[in-house]
Amino acid sequence: MAQAKKKAAAKKPAAKKTAAKKAAPKKSAAKKPAAKKVAAKTRKAPRTVAKKGASNQGPSNKTLKEMHLKMLRIRRFEERSGKLMEDGKVPGALHLYVGQEAVASGVMQHLTSEDWITSTHRGHGHLLAKGGEFKPMFAELFGRSTGYCKGKGGSMHISNMDLGMLGANGIVGGGPPIAMGAAFSNQFQGNKNVSVAFFGDGASNEGSVHEAANMAALYKLPCIFVCENNGYGEYTRQSKHQAIVDVADRASGYGMPGVICDGMDVMSVYEAAGEAIELARSGGGPTLLECKTYRYYDHVGIRGMGLNYRTDEEVEEWKKKDAINNFEKRLIQLGVMSRKQLDALDAKICEDIEEAIQYASDSPFPTPDQLLEDVYYVKGA
Numbered sequence: 001m002a003q004a005k006k007k008a009a010a011k012k013p014a015a016k017k018t019a020a021k022k023a024a025p026k027k028s029a030a031k032k033p034a035a036k037k038v039a040a041k042t043r044k045a046p047r048t049v050a051k052k053g054a055s056n057q058g059p060s061n062k063t064l065k066e067m068h069l070k071m072l073r074i075r076r077f078e079e080r081s082g083k084l085m086e087d088g089k090v091p092g093a094l095h096l097y098v099g100q101e102a103v104a105s106g107v108m109q110h111l112t113s114e115d116w117i118t119s120t121h122r123g124h125g126h127l128l129a130k131g132g133e134f135k136p137m138f139a140e141l142f143g144r145s146t147g148y149c150k151g152k153g154g155s156m157h158i159s160n161m162d163l164g165m166l167g168a169n170g171i172v173g174g175g176p177p178i179a180m181g182a183a184f185s186n187q188f189q190g191n192k193n194v195s196v197a198f199f200g201d202g203a204s205n206e207g208s209v210h211e212a213a214n215m216a217a218l219y220k221l222p223c224i225f226v227c228e229n230n231g232y233g234e235y236t237r238q239s240k241h242q243a244i245v246d247v248a249d250r251a252s253g254y255g256m257p258g259v260i261c262d263g264m265d266v267m268s269v270y271e272a273a274g275e276a277i278e279l280a281r282s283g284g285g286p287t288l289l290e291c292k293t294y295r296y297y298d299h300v301g302i303r304g305m306g307l308n309y310r311t312d313e314e315v316e317e318w319k320k321k322d323a324i325n326n327f328e329k330r331l332i333q334l335g336v337m338s339r340k341q342l343d344a345l346d347a348k349i350c351e352d353i354e355e356a357i358q359y360a361s362d363s364p365f366p367t368p369d370q371l372l373e374d375v376y377y378v379k380g381a
Ligand SMILES: Cc1ncc(C[n+]2csc(CCOP(=O)(O)OP(=O)(O)O)c2C)c(N)n1
Pocket: 120, 121, 122, 170, 171, 172, 173, 199, 200, 201, 202, 203, 204, 230, 232, 233, 234, 299
């Protein structure tokens, strides 16, 4: 049903769908306050709320285990990286992805290394879920020549073309136009690959995001716009930076389906992303997928509690929905993994991380003569 609605929406030309035209009569517009007009428009959006939990033909045990592994690798990598930053071992700022693991893991489960993604300033989780390895990731964070970008990208510009990761990005809203361009290239080449743009609720206000979404819908590009709505843009609550509650409501304005899913539930993300990616692969064009989620730590660094822009109670409430804890309970209930197996896996991940940190620490920094290698510059300029 949800699928049918979305497909119907995708078939209609964008111009016919715009609620703005229907709300045009000046008389009623003059009488109604602006807030009511917005509400009327959003009700007409081709938005669906993704169903919670598994469908009848649920994913295999292998898939469930892979998604769990992705989430746990991200959690442990991020917690350890945050501590290293606090200890002064990582130069610069780290934006941790802890709390949002279900989004990257549920989406990436449907992608291969041939599919492209663009990331954000909070990008470690995206790269790990796309197949990133601990050693070159820590090395990159440490600025070493064995890192994914030979130590010249760091946390906020980490990328790897072999894995289809077009880059984390220090420019908020910088990813979607790149993902849209990659989707254009896929369409032009006639392959079945898709690109996925991850961006935040804050970024959803950027002109670059609107422009990319507009073009993607116009050309029916195989591009999925995944908004990770964690309720804050830096230190500003969502209600203080945009007048809408659901970013997915903007989808109708672009001319694409909008879908909301529970970004704390990897199954919810997996299902919703699966439908959107399938639609894009089969030539049905883009989807705006909004994942409602939360970051446990501060905008930067590893401090989580006692912050002046959100309450500790709010953090505790979200932690009750923790994607990993709840999914582990489900895996045990389903008999997919035992507590003992889960603990052993956790210990192995932590061990691999320590080994990777040692590797990164022992790696050399790039030398001054390598300064201009692998970077774009115009000679003599
Ligand atoms: C173009 C641009 N404007 C402003 C900033 C400063 N800035 C860095 S992160 C951020 C907030 C982004 O919020 P959101 O997109 O919701 O991502 P989140 O941090 O919540 O993951 C801002 C405004 C920036 N880096 N780039």
